[in-house]
Amino acid sequence: MITLRKAEERGKASFGWLKSHHSFSFGSYYDPAHMGFSALRVINDDWVAPGAGFDTHGHRDMEIITLVLQGAIVHKDSAGNEKVLPAGEFQLMSAGSGVYHSEYNASQSEDLRFLQIWIMPDQQGGAPGYQQKHFAEKAGLTLIASADGRDGSLVLKQQAQLLRLSLSINEQLSYQIAGRNGYLQLISGELTVGDQIMQPGDGLVISAESVLLLHAAKPSEALLFDLP
Template sequence: MITLRKAEERGKAEFGWLKSRHSFSFGSYYDPAHMGFSALRVINDDWVAPGAGFDTHGHRDMEIITLVLQGAIVHKDSAGNEKILPAGEFQLMSAGSGVYHSEYNASQTEDLRFLQIWIMPDRQGGAPGYQQKHFASEPGLTLIASPDGREGSLVLKQQAHLLRLSLSADEQLNYPAAGRKLYLHLISGKLTVDNYTVNPGDGLMVSGQSALQLLATADSEALLFNLPI
């Protein structure tokens, strides 16, 4: 089964300094039909005004992945990490037994845009962890996060894989689902996936499929989540 959720159907938050679109229930946006998908709990598409950001706040027992699409983030946390996360790099913060952090737009003049992703871990507690890495832009699929860190990927505390998809116009790719759940979030471009047209911000929920047929009708970039049933 494949379900397409259009970008305009996502939850919305507007706070002046922040504009956010929520693929799943988050904050003041609540939709019992969209509480997450498998272990995937949050995909927030955030725009942050110059110099603004999220004050220090806490998390626990969550794998938090950030991808900056435009600008850079200043990150500080209670584990002693003080980092700059520029556009194109991935950050994975394992909250473990508890961590406090803040995130700010590093620029005083330009907007910041980033995706924040939450994945529920398969085990609770443990020391918080921090990982950050730039992955070379390669055609096809690039493994970003996995349970065992293979191929130089970030180590995720869940039996799940995050892949970045990059296809040029008219390129095709067949991805085996092997009975797993898949979630695709399109960042840019346009895809045809098993006769569904996918536009930026759209999400595609896939279960019970043997494979996924992807065709780029424009240069496209997406995140593909391979998730437990």
């Protein structure tokens, strides 16, 4: 079964310095029909004003993945990590038994846009962890995060995979789902999956499917979650 979640159906938040779209219930946005899917709990598409950001706050028992789409993030956490995360790089923070961090727009003149993703771990507690990596942009699918860290991917505390999809115009791709569920988030372009046509910001909930057939009507970039 493949179900389309349109971009305009997402929850919205606006605080002046922050504008956000929530694929799943988050903060003041609550929809019991969209509380997450499988181990995937949050996909937030955030726009942050110049110089603004999230003050120090805490997390625990969550795998938090960040992909910067525009600009750069200044990251600091209670484990002693002080990093700059530029556009195109992936960050994975394992909150474990507890971690505090802050995230700010590194620019005083340009907006920051990033995706923040939460995946529920299959193990509780443990020391917090931090990983950050640039993955070479290449056609097709690139493994970004996995439970075993194979092929140089980030190590995820869940039996799941995160892949980045990049297709040129009229390119097609077939993907065999390793888990029982999947979720596809389109960042840019236009994708057809089965009889569903995806536009930027759309999400696709996938269950009881063994193979996905994808066709790009435009150059397209997406994130594909292969979930338990």
